[in-house]
Amino acid sequence: xxxxxxxxxxxxxxxxxxxxxxxxxxxxxxxxxxxxxxxxxxxxxxxxxxxxxxxxxxxxxxxxxxxxxxxxxxxxxxxxxxxxxxxxxxxxxxxxxxxxxxxxxxxxxxxxxxxxxxxxxxxxxxxxxxxxxxxxxxxxxxxxxxxxxxxxxxxxxxxxxxxxxxxxxxxxxxxxxxxxxxxxxxxxxxxxxxxxxxxxxxxxxxxxxxxxxxxxxxxxxxxxxxxxxxxxxxxxxxxxxxxxxxxxxxxxxx
Amino acid sequence: xxxxxxxxxxxxxxxxxxxxxxxxxxxxxxxxxxxxxxxxxxxxxxxxxxxxxxxxxxxxxxxxxxxxxxxxxxxxxxxxxxxxxxxxxxxxxxxxxxxxxxxxxxxxxxxxxxxxxxxxxxxxxxxxxxxxxxxxxxxxxxxxxxxxxxxxxxxxxxxxxxxxxxxxxxxxxxxxxxxxxxxxxxxxxxxxxxxxxxxxxxxxxxxxxxxxxxxxxxxxxxxxxxxxxxxxxxxxxxxxxxxxxxxxxxxxxxxxxxxxxxxxxxxxxxxxxxxxxxxxxxxxxxxxxxxxxxxxxxxxxxxxxxxxxxxxxxxxxxxxxxxxxxxxxxxxxxxxxxxxxxxxxxxxxxxxxxxxxxxxxxxxxxxxxxxxxxxxxxxxxxxxxxxxxxxxxxxxxxxxxxxxxxxxxxxxxxxxxxxxxxxxxxxxxxxxxxxxxxxxxxxxxxxxxxxxxxxxxxxxxxxxxxxxxxxxxxxxxxxxxxxxxxxxxxxxxxxxxxxxxxxxxxxxxxxxxxxxxxxxxxxxxxxxxxxxxxxxxxxxxxxxxxxxxxxxxxxxxxxxxxxxxxxxxxxxxxxxxxxxxxxxxxxxxxxxxxxxxxxxxxxxxxxxxxxxxxxxxxxxxxxxxxxxxxxxxxxxxx
Numbered sequence: 031x032x033x034x035x036x037x038x039x040x041x042x043x044x045x046x047x048x049x050x051x052x053x054x055x056x057x058x059x060x061x062x063x064x065x066x067x068x069x070x071x072x073x074x075x076x077x078x079x080x081x082x083x084x085x086x087x088x089x090x091x092x093x094x095x096x097x098x099x100x101x102x103x104x105x106x107x108x109x110x111x112x113x114x115x116x117x118x119x120x121x122x123x124x125x126x127x128x129x130x131x132x133x134x135x136x137x138x139x140x141x142x143x144x145x146x147x148x149x150x151x152x153x154x155x156x157x158x159x160x161x162x163x164x165x166x167x168x169x170x171x172x173x174x175x176x177x178x179x180x181x182x183x184x185x186x187x188x189x190x191x192x193x194x195x196x197x198x199x200x201x202x203x204x205x206x207x208x209x210x211x212x213x214x215x216x217x218x219x220x221x222x223x224x225x226x227x228x229x230x231x232x233x234x235x236x237x238x239x240x241x242x243x244x245x246x247x248x249x250x251x252x253x254x255x256x257x258x259x260x261x262x263x264x265x266x267x268x269x270x271x272x273x274x275x276x277x278x279x280x281x282x283x284x
Numbered sequence: 285x286x287x288x289x290x291x292x293x294x295x296x297x298x299x300x301x302x303x304x305x306x307x308x309x310x311x312x313x314x315x316x317x318x319x320x321x322x323x324x325x326x327x328x329x330x331x332x333x334x335x336x337x338x339x340x341x342x343x344x345x346x347x348x349x350x351x352x353x354x355x356x357x358x359x360x361x362x363x364x365x366x367x368x369x370x371x372x373x374x375x376x377x378x379x380x381x382x383x384x385x386x387x388x389x390x391x392x393x394x395x396x397x398x399x400x401x402x403x404x405x406x407x408x409x410x411x412x413x414x415x416x417x418x419x420x421x422x423x424x425x426x427x428x429x430x431x432x433x434x435x436x437x438x439x440x441x442x443x444x445x446x447x448x449x450x451x452x453x454x455x456x457x458x459x460x461x462x463x464x465x466x467x468x469x470x471x472x473x474x475x476x477x478x479x480x481x482x483x484x485x486x487x488x489x490x491x492x493x494x495x496x497x498x499x500x501x502x503x504x505x506x507x508x509x510x511x512x513x514x515x516x517x518x519x520x521x522x523x524x525x526x527x528x529x530x531x532x533x534x535x536x537x538x539x540x541x542x543x544x545x546x547x548x549x550x551x552x553x554x555x556x557x558x559x560x561x562x563x564x565x566x567x568x569x570x571x572x573x574x575x576x577x578x579x580x581x582x583x584x585x586x587x588x589x590x591x592x593x594x595x596x597x598x599x600x601x602x603x604x605x606x607x608x609x610x611x612x613x614x615x616x617x618x619x620x621x622x623x624x625x626x627x628x629x630x631x632x633x634x635x636x637x638x639x640x641x642x643x644x645x646x647x648x649x650x651x652x653x654x655x656x657x658x659x660x661x662x663x664x665x666x667x668x669x670x671x672x673x674x675x676x677x678x679x680x681x682x683x684x685x686x687x688x689x690x691x692x693x694x695x696x697x698x699x700x701x702x703x704x705x706x707x708x709x710x711x712x713x714x715x716x717x718x719x720x721x722x723x724x725x726x727x728x729x730x731x732x733x734x735x736x737x738x739x740x741x742x743x744x745x746x747x748x749x750x751x752x753x754x755x756x757x758x759x760x761x762x763x764x765x766x767x768x769x770x771x772x773x774x775x776x777x778x779x780x781x782x783x784x785x786x787x788x789x790x791x792x793x794x795x796x797x798x799x800x801x802x803x804x805x806x807x808x809x810x811x812x813x814x815x816x817x818x819x820x821x822x823x824x825x826x827x828x829x830x831x832x833x834x835x836x837x838x839x840x841x842x843x844x845x846x847x848x849x850x851x852x853x854x855x856x857x858x859x860x861x862x863x864x865x866x867x868x869x870x871x872x873x874x875x876x877x878x879x880x881x882x883x884x885x886x887x888x889x890x891x892x893x894x895x896x897x898x899x900x901x902x903x904x905x906x907x908x909x910x911x912x913x914x915x916x917x918x919x920x921x922x
Binding site for chain 2: 041042058060062064065066069076078083085087091092095108111117143144146147150154158160161163165166167170171173174175177180181183184187188190191214218278
């Protein structure tokens with residue numbers, strides 16, 4: 031198939047970017063979306079132009095590196111599919127495709143389609159863990175975990191940290207990402223001791239990073255390649271309220 | 285030179301325990317005076333950095349990805365082994381040790397493997413305490429499943445995303461230390477060289493991948509946790525960024541590279557669909573529990589669709605050749621048999637490089653819902669990539685490079701022959717011998733990082749003196765200058781060919797001559813062609829842009845340049861090892877039935893190579909392997 035690509039090009043964080051248009055002939059339907067960009071980059075280099083920069087690594091939909099807005103949708107048109115797993119058979123001959131980086135104040139553009147998502151790491155640093163020293167753990171079967179709870183924890187823990195939820199949200203909120211980690215740990219007995227403190231700290235960090243608030247558009251859930259439910263956001267809100275009510279019980283400083 | 289692995293002696297059950305007691309300790313107040321560099325943030329790197337930070341060391345951790353959570357350990361699907369015997373099916377530390385030594389085709393160190401089996405038990409405890417959501421039974425206990433190469437169920441798993449969940453556990457432990465100020469994390473930062481002062485590893489040179497800034501970081505010890513070299517074949521199941529640069533730079537500075545010819549080819553991957561192919565996708569080995577592998581009996585039938593080929597015209601070659609194991613033979617045997625069928629002109633799909641994995645029989649027997657419950661997510665993934673439904677027509681699969689057992693040589697303490705340079709996880713060579721069993725890679729990465737290095741590093745630090753080093757030390761300045769010079773050199777070639785086109789050609793050459801089956805003639809040919817291609821690379825590479833910006837083609841060029849030098853070593857090692865063992869199959873060395881024939885008399889050793897210059901023959905050093913507990917025998921799966 032023959033395609034017309036409109037791709038956001040931006041040399042560095044300070045530069046003002048813009049769309050550039052490229053004609054790309056002979057695209058195979060069996061190519062992945064990123065392989066299609068590889069082919070474009072080979073052609074650009076043959077012409078002596080800079081290739082399009084984009085993050086990618088595993089190309090199996092699990093590392094969370096890739097992420098781009100394709101025709102207005104985070105990761106493109108196919109549900110539950112990252113850009114690297116999207117294949118060109120989702121497009122037709124003659125299509126025009128608009129490709130942009132994630133757009134969010136908290137995800138500044140570094141170059142072309144590459145953005146800085148280190149805010150996610152700082153949200154995890156604020157409390158997205160269980161404080162357990164190496165070597166200090168009891169036997170793995172000493173604490174029983176009902177299958178239902180383990181499965182629910184996994185459903186949240188499957189988040190790949192790609193940032194599609196932020197890119198899809200009109201408020202550029204990171205609630206789904208933050209809620210997924212809180213909910214994962216809140217479903218397990220190991221996560222209980224720090225549960226409320228964790229909620230307060232991670233949400234505070236999310237706000238400090240410049241992400242917006244949640245106003246229930248549910249765009250995040252629709253864009254999430256792992257199908258994470260906004261039900262986890264409801265749990266986050268419950269835990270946050272509980273945390274604020276219990277504030278006097280919990281030491282603020284650690 | 286005969287290498288000494290520094291393995292403890294005495295009964296194997298007590299070696300690690302006794303060794304831990306014998307090792308020197310660093311007093312808690314002194315730990316913060318030591319600076320430790322950890323390169324890589326996968327299972328080995330993240331677990332090491334988190335644990336060392338927690339102990340009080342001053343840790344700096346580096347990764348090329350934008351976040352440590354993205355290291356390629358994340359893509360591991362199947363599970364992690366541990367000798368818990370929760371199933372009461374006869375497992376024990378000794379049995380895991382035995383299975384791993386045998387699975388490695390008697391080319392691993394017994395002391396290391398026993399330690400790994402002992403530690404496996406603690407790893408599961410640690411991960412559960414971190415909140416890793418392993419699969420559970422209804423009563424709330426941990427669930428297990430069975431995996432290749434074992435007759436017990438000892439594999440712990442989290443759906444098909446075990447690597448992801450274990451890595452996130454280690455990542456979160458790491459981020460906790462970052463928040464505490466114990467670890468300084470450097471993302472989007474690539475290690476370009478290691479700095480040696482007075483023979484000790486004392487730091488690394490890095491390039492900031494966003495600004496291009498070249499910098500030195502100094503320390504008292506350097507830990508390389510940088511994964512394997514599977515991407516030398518260009519097409520593999522590894523992430524696109526996986527590379528050999530850190531190991532190769534260390535090798536060039538004197539670290540020995542051991543057994544590079546031991547590469548693992550996974551039998552069930554989605555075949556190549558075209559020239560644009562950028563990587564290969566693994567389909568879980570569990571599919572072989574129900575799927576039946578076949579190709580047409582006659583080469584003239586390959587153009588027909590599967591449905592047009594009648595039962596009598598199909599060759600279920602694994603069931604035919606290995607009646608007792610059938611479709612469940614180990615990885616190396618399944619892979620080689622697929623290659624033989626395709627070489628025979630009976631491969632299916634575009635290019636004839638594929639075999640069928642057919643679910644029609646189990647669907648007829650058990651019903652589609654039962655098969656969907658077992659493999660639904662894998663079938664969906666297959667359909668997403670190929671556009672074909674495995675419920676309607678058989679899957680097409682082909683083997684692909686998956687894991688590399690070789691790596692930098694280390695002693696029992698995980699230290700290379702360079703004092704202060706430690707190597708963990710897939711980057712070292714030590715535990716899997718010539719073939720790794722399923723669900724053992726995650727176990728080894730976490731064993732090294734959580735439970736081995738915290739002891740052995742302290743022992744090294746406590747016994748050595750460290751001269752002051754600064755940015756103005758001549759060795760530091762020289763290493764930095766080397767890195768800058770190399771970048772300038774790559775950018776100044778201004779040729780015509782892209783870096784990917786070189787990498788593809790190198791990969792194809794390695795795959796053809798040093799892939800699933802190797803012979804002396806092919807290997808010798810590769811030894812002529814690789815240097816020629818490398819020469820062309822250095823004269824005809826095209827790169828745009830500069831070194832002072834985000835330049836992904838430049839990053840690739842540095843990695844591919846090292847793959848060119850490494851490939852030659854891998855081929856040389858494969859040529860020198862005149863036997864077949866595990867993942868290394870020399871067609872000249874096979875039994876009359878076509879199985880791998882080891883030569884225990886002449887090759888029961890680790891082959892560790894010393895760098896002597898680019899294009900100069902490296903020097904081979906040997907570490908003799910002894911088997912006091914598991915006696916070498918011929919593997920049979922008939």
